[in-house]
Amino acid sequence: MTLQEMDNEMTMDCLLLAGRMMIESGAETYRVEDTMLRMARSQNMPDAQCYATPTGIIFSLGKTQPTRITSISSRVTDLQKIALVNSVSRKLTSHIITLEDAYDELKSIQKTNYFLPTYMQVIAAALASACFLIMFQGTWSDFPIAFLAGGVGFYVLLLISQLTKVKFFSEFTASLAVAIVAFIAVKLGLGKELDKIIIGSVMPLVPGILITNAVRDLMAGHFMAGIAKGMEAFLTAFAIGAAIAVILSF
Incomplete structure (x- = not known):
């Protein structure tokens, strides 16, 4: 050579x-x-x-x-x-x-791993979930429930992601955990507004950056990449919606 x-x-x-x-x-x-x-x-x-x-x-x-x-x-x-x-x-x-x-x-x-330790990621996701609850005009009495549900959901996401390479399954399971925690809390009288608790708690799972990148790629003329990222975001949204629908149907 x-x-x-x-x-x-x-x-x-x-x-x-x-x-x-x-x-x-x-x-x-x-x-x-x-x-x-x-x-x-x-x-x-x-x-x-x-x-x-x-x-x-x-x-x-x-x-x-x-x-x-x-x-x-x-x-x-x-x-x-x-x-x-x-x-x-x-x-x-x-x-x-x-x-x-x-x-x-x-x-x-x-x-180099630039991610925060797992416990800090979970705490941040839990706090974000509770703040999203308030942003969506939820009641302060549901703040602890959204904090718990969001933290549990994000921890399940990290755990399942380590056990399986199927992104859809980890997101579906995490959303399932969020819905279960919120549903049980409302049934026990610890929470009031089930819908707002769930909406706030799943926000850390929502593919916001992925959707933004898909739109930016499409606007830049990269149609193949934009469509691919859009479909990936759609699958994530579908996993979240399907998991919530499973719990609410019961």
Whole structure:
């Protein structure tokens, strides 16, 4: 392998790693493509081509260069990681760091878990649920019930997500737990407005960022990615609605 080929391999590895992390962290596909192409141009490769979808990236450095494909099987929302990758991209395009330094930084970012501890995520989700209850004009007496239901639902989501790779099942089970807790609390006289308790408690499960990214991709002309993300958001909404309907039907 020649020195030029080794440099091209390093460039491909660095750019694909950046794009992969961005998609896995919930970035819009047009942002991923723009970031990868800017990084490629900073390495004097203006003929680079990139095609990103929520499930994979196809990338080439030019007409005479080999094309690489990377698949993406899981996606979460990690805005901190997206911001860090963008920071590395800006430093590389401004020639503040070299390609090797950028690759090392990206590898370090990939290995680091930027999520809060589980208990803090659960507490935050519970507090958000209770605040959403008040925002939807619920009564303050239902505040503790929404806090409990939201926390239980989000904990179940994290637990089931670790046990199974089926996103629909984890969201369905979490919504089921929310509805059960709210229903029991109302039946025991601890809560008053069942509908507002449930609505507030499932808000941490609602795919708000996913819907926003789907619309932004569609507006940017990335119809395939926008439709795919829209369908993913629809499945999440369907899982939440189906679980609530199961409990209310009884």
